[in-house]
Amino acid sequence: MSNTIRKTICVLIALLFMGGFTNLSAQESTQKSKKFEWEASISQTAKFNLFDVLACDIAVRYKFSDHFSAGIVAVPSTLIMTDSPFNGVFYLPTMASLRYDFATQKTLSPYFILDAGGSFIGGFEGFQGRFGIGLDINAFDNCSLFTELGITTLAFESAWIPISAGIRF
Numbered sequence: 001m002s003n004t005i006r007k008t009i010c011v012l013i014a015l016l017f018m019g020g021f022t023n024l025s026a027q028e029s030t031q032k033s034k035k036f037e038w039e040a041s042i043s044q045t046a047k048f049n050l051f052d053v054l055a056c057d058i059a060v061r062y063k064f065s066d067h068f069s070a071g072i073v074a075v076p077s078t079l080i081m082t083d084s085p086f087n088g089v090f091y092l093p094t095m096a097s098l099r100y101d102f103a104t105q106k107t108l109s110p111y112f113i114l115d116a117g118g119s120f121i122g123g124f125e126g127f128q129g130r131f132g133i134g135l136d137i138n139a140f141d142n143c144s145l146f147t148e149l150g151i152t153t154l155a156f157e158s159a160w161i162p163i164s165a166g167i168r169f
Contacts, residue, residue: 041166
């Protein structure tokens with residue numbers, strides 16, 4: 001399967017989940033305060049050992065306060081051999097996710113994110129963790145765009161630096 005097809009599949013999965021999340025978010029917005037946030041993002045292809053990594057994130061978090069939220073994130077990922085685009089491994093890490101926002105009522109809001117968990121589904125099993133910084137751009141009511149720069153480790157063997165972009169409801 002080519003890199004283009006893999007990227008398209010990853011984007012379609014993210015859009016499918018986002019469509020389901022927007023309905024839940026619309027129902028949620030009729031309440032006085034929004035307690036759950038939903039997000040989907042995609043990362044650029046990054047280098048990891050002999051592989052190119054392609055991943056998208058689908059997350060749901062509970063907002064304990066305006067600044068702190070915690071939840072889970074699923075990260076459908078593909079490791080593609082650098083020298084052979086047809087030899088790849090799909091795996092699905094699931095992680096606990098913590099996020100801290102610094103300026104929640106501003107148009108631009110920087111934040112820290114910390115994810116830790118692992119993959120037990122697909123061609124790779126083991127620990128995966130991520131630490132990142134991001135910038136949330138509040139575009140509309142109950143909807144923001146964001147970009148993140150992070151460092152991700154896979155089984156503590158090595159790390160890569162993904163740059164992600166996504167949408168949050």
